[in-house]
Amino acid sequence: MTLRITPLSDALGSEVVGVDFSKPVSVSDFQRIRSELTDRLVLVVRDQNLTPAQLVATVQMFGEIMPQHLSEMLMPEHPDIAVLDSRNVQPGPDGRIMPVGSRAWHTDHTNHAMPPKFTVLYAVSLPQTGGDTSFANMQRAYARLTDNERKELVNLRTLNKIEDHSYVSDADRSRFGERQSHPLIRTHPDTGRKGIYLHPGKTESIEGMTPEDSRVFVDQLLDKTIVPEVIYRHHWLTGDLIIWDNRGVSHRAHADYDLSAGRVMHRVLVRGEVPF
């Protein structure tokens, strides 16, 4: 099997074929995959057929696995894996039924002091149509700003909290509910590239602004910078394994499919560092 890596868009993302993560991967192949991830921020690894144990072992090649805060979604025999199943989505406080990750562009788990560096999603079952995931290169989004705009943003910090979604239990809320402050502009520790780092749903405020002003500010910033030139939209195939770098990427799920059809993803997180 020969490893082949091909860009998926100008903005970010590469497709990886010719690797089978259910078997040992050579050091040289893994080095190519790992450095591509640093450079392109999103990898789509095709044609995987992984048991939960093999998925966990695959993710461990990229770093230490981080516990997830949605306790009810964890696979009982493999609690490192969250099962995101569209059939189990409950209405939110506003009565809307929105699958996990479909409300807005975001980076994952900013209510943690050390949010995950990578998120891995493995496509187990997909709807006939719809259910894409879009990714935005937030380093390119940042680069679209003027020098003056960057100067205004560079010292701002976000105050993050866990959301009020029905799928967050009271126990998880008290365990992971402590507010966390993160830089709005984050420097990638491996490349030194700066990017916009935001989870709008978890941002209670920009420090020094009211929550209302913060919401307007965040919406305007994302509207201005997440433009088609920085986006890759992924249409899933069963067996796709995607790993993305939360330190430089925002993502959103498209809730444009029949939820009862059962879109099932297995999600694993890789522990990150304190953002700076």
Ligand SMILES: [Fe+2]
């Ligand atoms: Fe997410």
